[in-house]
Amino acid sequence: MAVILAARRTAVCPRGGAFAQLRIEDLAAPVLRAVLADADMPAARVDEVILANALGAGGNPARRAALLAGLSEGVAGLTIDRQCAGGLDAIVLARALVDSGAAEVVLAGGAESYSRRPLRAMMGPDGQAMPYDQAPFTPWPERDPEMTEAAAALAERLGVTAKAQADWAVASHARARAVADWPEIVPLEGVARDAFTRAMTPALAARARPLVGTITAATAAVAADAAAFVLVVSDRVAAGRGMRILAGVTLGGNPEEPGLVPVAATAAALERAGIGPADLAMAEVMEAYAVQAMGCVAGAGLPMGSVNRSGGALARGHPIGASGAILAVRLFHGLAQGHGYGLAAIAAAGGLGTALVVARSGA
Template sequence: MTAHIIAACRSAVVPRGGAFSALSLDTLGAPVLRAALLQAGITPDQVDEVILSNAIGGGGNPARLVSLAAGLPDHVAGLSIDRQCAGGLDALLLAKALVESGAAQVVVAGGVESYSRRPQRLRTFANGRPPQPYDQPPFTPWPDRDPDMAEAADKFSETLDISRAAQDDWAIRSHEKALAATPYDGEILSLEGQDRDPFARLLFPALAARAKVVCGTITAANMAVAADGAAFCVVVSEQIYRQLGSKGIALLGGATRGHAPDMPALAPVAAIDAALKTTGMRICDITNAEVMEAFAVQAIACVQGAGLNPAFVNTGGGALARGHPIGASGTINAVRLYHTLMAENGTGLAAIAAAGGIATALILTA
C-alpha cells in the first residue's frame, strides 16, 4: 500500500514584521488547510487527522487550533509536533505511516509558523534570579556542543573550505531563480494580498559584499531571514486515491537521521542516503530537489555531499530568496516539489537540516 499526496498548498513566505504580522497561527494556517482540502476534493468530514509542525509557538496543540479554525469536525483531534526545521517533512512521514498502517485514510499534514507573533520565552533559574528572555532553546545537554546556528554554520564553512564568495554566489543564484520563476497554479493561496514570495530581489555581488556580517563568513545575504508562512499536503490511502480517481504523487518514503549536534549541516547527507536506501532509489534517479537553504553553506554542503546535480536543485529559488518559517519550511519545500512533479513528472527529493544535528529527507515520485 502506498500513500499519495493528492493536493498541496501553501501561503507566500513573508519576512517577519511584514504582511502576515497580524495573523495568529490559526488565521494563518486555517485558510491554507481549507484550500488544500478544496484542491483535493476532500470534505472536512472525511479527514481523520491533522498533523502540524510548529517550532516557536506557545504550545497548546496548534494542530487542534488550526483544525477547528478551518471548520474540521470535532473528531479531528490534531497532532502537533516539534522537530524544529525538520518538522514540516516529519509531519508528512507520520501521515504516510498512519495511512499505510490503516489507522487513517485521509491525513492533512503540514506546518505553520509565525515569527511575527511568537511568544516571548523566559528562562528561569534555581537561585531565584529574575527570568531571562531567550531565542534559542538548548538542543543538547552540553553547552560546549550546542552552538548558535550562525556560529555552527561559520565553523562548518571553515571545515569544508567553503568561502564567503561561494556562499554569496549561491544566495545570488537563489534570488535570480526565484525572480524568474512563476508559482504553479494552486501552489500559493493568496492571503493579505500576498500571492507570491515577496522577499526575492536582485542581489548583486557588490550588495552581497556589503551585507551585515553575522558571524565570520555568515552574513545577512547568505542566511535565510526569519519569516511567517503555512503549508499543507493532503495525504491519502491507496483506497481513497483510487476512489477519487485522483491525480497525485506517490510518497515513496523518507528518513530522519541524527549527526554530531555541533555540526548540523552534515545531517542531511545521512538522511538523504537513508531515504534512498529505504525507497530503493538512487541519486541519479532524482530529477528535482528542494534543499533547505537556512544557510547557503549548508545547502552547498548538502548538494555536494549527496552528489546531487546542482541543475536540479531549487530550480525556483530556495529559502534564501523566501525566508525561513521554521516549522513550516519542510512542508513548503514539499509543496513546491509536489507541483513541480505534477507539471514535469519524475522523482523528487526534499531535504532539510535542523538544530541539534538532525535532518529529514523524503522522496516523491509522479
C-alpha cells in the same frame, strides 16, 4: 502506499511584514481549506491534522487550526516540534499513519509566526526568570552551538568562501524571480508571491551585513512567517491520482554540525526508494544558510540541475516549522507536469536531518 493528493502554502513573508498580525491558526486555516478544495475532499473525511511549530506558546496549534478551518470537532489535531525539520516530519508521520491503517486522510505540514512568537524565559535555581532566545537542543551547552556560528564553522571546515556562498544566494534569488506564476500559493493579506525575493547582485551580496565568520545577511535565510500543508491519503482514496511517497527518513547526527545531517538521511531515503541521486528530476534542499545547502548537495551527490530550480529559502525566508513542508509543496507542483522522482531534504538544530522521496506516475 501513502499518496500526496494536494499541496498548498502561503507566501513567505519576513517577520514584521504583511503577516505580522496573524496567529498560527490564521496562517494555517486558509491553506488547510485550499488543500481540501483542490482534492475535492469533504472536510468530514479528515482523520487527523499534524502541524509542526517551533516557536509557538503551546496550546496545540494543530487543534486550533483544524477548528478554524471548519473541520469536524472530532479531529483532535497533533502539534509536533522538530524545529526546522518539523514540517517535513509531519508528512513522514502522516505517511506512517496512513500506511499502518490508523488513518486514511491526513492533513500534514507546518505553520510559523516568527512575528508573534512569545517572549521566553525559564526559571533559574534561585527562582528568577532567565530570558532566552534559542532553546537548548542538547543537554551539553558546549555541544549546542548557535546556528549561525555552526554555519560559520562548517564553512571554515569545508573551505567554502564568502564569495562562493554569495554566488549561491544570488543564484537562488535569480531563479525565484524567473518564475512568473506560483499556483501553489494561497493568497493571504493580499500577498501572492514570496515577499523577500529581490534582484540580488554580487555587488549587493558583497555589501551585506556580516554575521559570523563568512556568513552574512545575504547568505542566511531571514526569519519569516508562513504555512504549508499537504493532503496525505491511502492509495485507495487516491485512486491513481497524486504523488506517491516512496520513503521518509529522519536521522540524528553530530549536534555540533547539524548542517550536514541531511546527507545521511538523503542516502538512506534514496536507498529505501531504490533509486540514486542521478534518478532525481527535482530536489528541494533547505537553504537555511548557503553553506549548509552547498554542503548537503555536494555530500549527497545531487545533480545541480535538479536542485532548487525555482530558488530556495535564501530567496524566501525561513518560517521554521513550515520550511520542511514548503519543500514538499514545491515538489508536488514542480513534478505536476510530468513524471519523475523528487527529493526534499532539511537539517534541524540539535543535529537532525530529514529526507523525503516521492514519485509521480510513471516513475
